[in-house]
Amino acid sequence: MFWMICAALAGVVAIAIAAPLLRRQGAGAEPAAAYDLRVYRDQLREVGRDLERGVIDQADAERLRIEIGRKVLAADRALERAGGACRAPGGWAALVVLALLLAGAFLLYQRVGQPERPDAPIARRIAESQALYEDRPSQAEAEAKAPKPQRPAPDADYVALIERLREAVAKNPDDPRGLELLAEHEEKLGNVVAAKEAQRRLVALKGDTAGAEDLARLAGLTIEAAGGLITSEAEQAVAGALQRDPHNPQARFMAGLLHLQNGRPDRAFPIWAGLLAEGPESAPWIAPIRAAIPDLAWFAGRPDYTPPEPASAAPALPGPDADAMAAAGDMTPEQRQQMIEGMVKGLETRLAAQGGTPEEWARLISSLVVIGQKDHAADILDEARQRFSADPTARAAIEAAAQKAGLE
Structure with a gap:
């Protein structure tokens, strides 16, 4: 249907442009010389009437007749040269240019468009997004597929200290401070899965006393361990953080990212737009939001959205006066x-x-x-x-x- 509509519109426009360029002037269009002849003949008759009324004398009348007669002869020769039928100048050249433009538009769409993607109503798109949301891989599957970035070998003494920390936590698994330190240092070593597991145990140990920051940190580690994908396990941590503090910015950022990953820009946009409006500009989530918000607004049906201007430039980094x-x-x-x-x-x-x-x-x-x-x-x-x-x-x-x- 899309192609049929585009082809019909392109055809109508092409015909509207080409018709006047290719129309023969002798077939339905009067040459300009014929119009000039009628005007000059009317002028000759007008000279005769002016002479009869005494508006002009005989000498002026003869002079005007000679001048108009020359124009009549010139117009008559122009009419003969036209041959009674000619095309508008440059008609075929303009038609060739028009054809090239239409072909170029078609090739450009083939390159940057999505001609194979069928049109889909809103209800179908929402259903597809829901299916994508429900078919997410599990945390274990995502961790198995997540890329493992190479990091430089850590200091041997530091590794030995962390190994002692692991042993201490294993002996005393209910020590919240030990779990907190273990999560922190496992992440420093690049052991994100181990850091996530330590943070999960810390949140479970704290129970109802776990704060929004604890759960937001758990969500961040869970997402990082999954290679950036927000699985159902990470979503639960985000939901827990927002339940304890609906205004927690890190959890709100991840909630918007969840909707974005599952094809719901209409839900992600108000969350990220709110975070962008609140700032501050130095917050780590502002830069990625500011970079994505124009396209996100367009996909969310808000093409008129204008992002707020960045706050005044951050003060210069401290240095000697x-x-x-x-x-x-x-x-x-x-x-x-x-x-x-x-x-x-x-x-x-x-x-x-x-x-x-x-x-x-x-x-x-x-x-x-x-x-x-x-x-x-x-x-x-x-x-x-x-x-x-x-x-x-x-x-x-x-x-x-x-x-x-x-x-x-």
Whole structure:
């Protein structure tokens, strides 16, 4: 049906454009020279009437007749040259251009369109989305298929400490602090499935006292272990987090992502649009939402949606002011090193207490390597990876800084 409608519309437009270009002027269309002849003959008759009324004298009348007669002869010769039948100039060339445009439009649709996809009413699309939702793989199936990214070999001493932590948790499985530490450090080692399992045991141990943050963290680890897919197990953790705190932004982001993965942009859009409006701009979920929201709004039936403007640019990363720069010129190398270390320490303290953007964490990692604290930079890198584990864009900035600093 779609192709039939398109072909009919294209045919109507092509005929409407080609008809006047190909119409023969002698068949139904009067040549311009014939119209000119009628006008000139009317002018000759008008000269005679003016002469009879005395409006002009005989000399003026003769002069006008001679001038109009020349125009009559010129128009008559033009009519003979036309031969009574001619086509509009450039008609065939315009028709060729029209054919090329139609063929180009067809080939372009074949390349970027979906000609094999049948039209589907809303009810069928919703049914397909529901089927997709119900046929999701289980958590175990998703974990088996999830890619296993390669990570650099961890420090042997660190691995030994984690092994002792595992033994301690195995001996005392009801220790919430031990489970919390185990989940954190298993994730740092890249053992996401083990980290998810430790967090699941921690949530089960806490029971009704488990907070929204605990469940949101469990959901994030479950999704990461499944390669980014939100399985029913992860969905339950998201639902639990929202039940405890309906305004938890991380859980709301994952709820919107769930609808998006299952073909329901109409449900994902209001969730993500609300998060984008609330901000703050430095939140790890804002960047992926801002990148996707224009297309998401269109698919959700909101083509008129305009994303809110980003908040005022984040303040510049802390650094020495003009006075400090001037004073640095008079410092010894040791004093300048102490000043730089102090600024790096101030940045680290602020990020630990208040948090910050991925760019600030990346700068801290790079700065620690520059001042010779590479081991400490590796620890900060692990912490940054944990903080931004649910944000691929932020993780990319962190990993780029780590690679540039030689930590990979």
